[in-house]
Amino acid sequence: MLEMIGAHPYRGVTAAFATKHFKESVVAPAFATLEISVVVPEVDTDQLGTFTGEIHRVGTPKEVVLKKARLGIQASGLLYGIASEGSIGPDVVVPFVNSDIECMAWVDTARDIEIVEFHRSLDIFSARTIVSSKDSLDEFLKSADFPHHSLIARAENGRGEIYKGINSFERLESALKALFRDSPSVVIENDLRSHHSPSRQRNIAAVSEKLVSRLLRLCVKCETPGWGEVGYLYGLECRECRNIEERAVRGRVMGCAGCEYQVEMLNEKKFVEPAECGVCNP
Ligand SMILES: [Zn+2]
Ligand SMILES: [Zn+2]
Secondary structure (H helix, E strand, O other): OHHHHHOOOOOOOEEEEOOOOOOHHHHHHHHHOOOOEEEOOOOOHHHHOOOOOOOOOOOOHHHHHHHHHHHHHHHHOOOEEEEEEEEEEEOOOOOOOEEEEEEEEEEEOOOOEEEEEEEEEOOOOOOEEEEEOOOOOHHHHHHOOOOOOOEEEEEOOOOOOOEEEEOOHHHHHHHHHHHHHHOOEEEEEEOOOHHHOHHHHHHHHHHHHHHHHHHHOEOOOOOOEOOEEEEEEEEEEEOOOOOEEEEEEEEEEEEOOOOOOEEEEEOOOOEEOHHHOOOOOO
């Protein structure tokens, strides 16, 4: 592996990381393993939408991270750009819990390639409550992991200020005092910006490790970095009736970011069981 890093085309390069929320310290260790330095250029990433929702983001997370990475490249004049984006909300698989899907892009303008990785995690503090001035906050604060994780507080009726990055009981108290003057109820939730959320930081670190290990892999045909999964193969036969289940995953397609070379990798599983078959078990 060390020999591979020695020959790696990204060894010693510098990449622009467009971030407003001090995420560079979270991602730099992963990129350092490939000897890629990370610098933060002067970019107003909030023009792409803010995390707390005052400006709506336009496009999918993948489109947004690619745009952000290119903004960093433009602002810095560097050849390489990194950007990250998280979506936190109800999980698509596990009911009644939130998950954090972190997305991270690498853009290489020297080779004209774009690589995007995703990491889904249930390890995220994203509690939310609406309270009146008489309610006890003890249980909520525990579920929000406060003050280790910060909070945002705002009036439910939309009046007054939005208090962000609340990380002490004193600040929470003074924010609530001000908010209850204008509104009978107040919305309190975890501040999910990365520098206020250690659980989110762990997920951003994880997606950066995933991205870097992908950059480490070179295409065997053209030596472009970023060899990895580019899609799935579908369609498995039922063991019993030979019906082809079109939605069953048969394997993965590994591909190059720079050339057309691809390799199909079939799963161990060669058949679906009758219980998973639309004909045997309609
Ligand atoms: Zn290639
Ligand atoms: Zn069948």
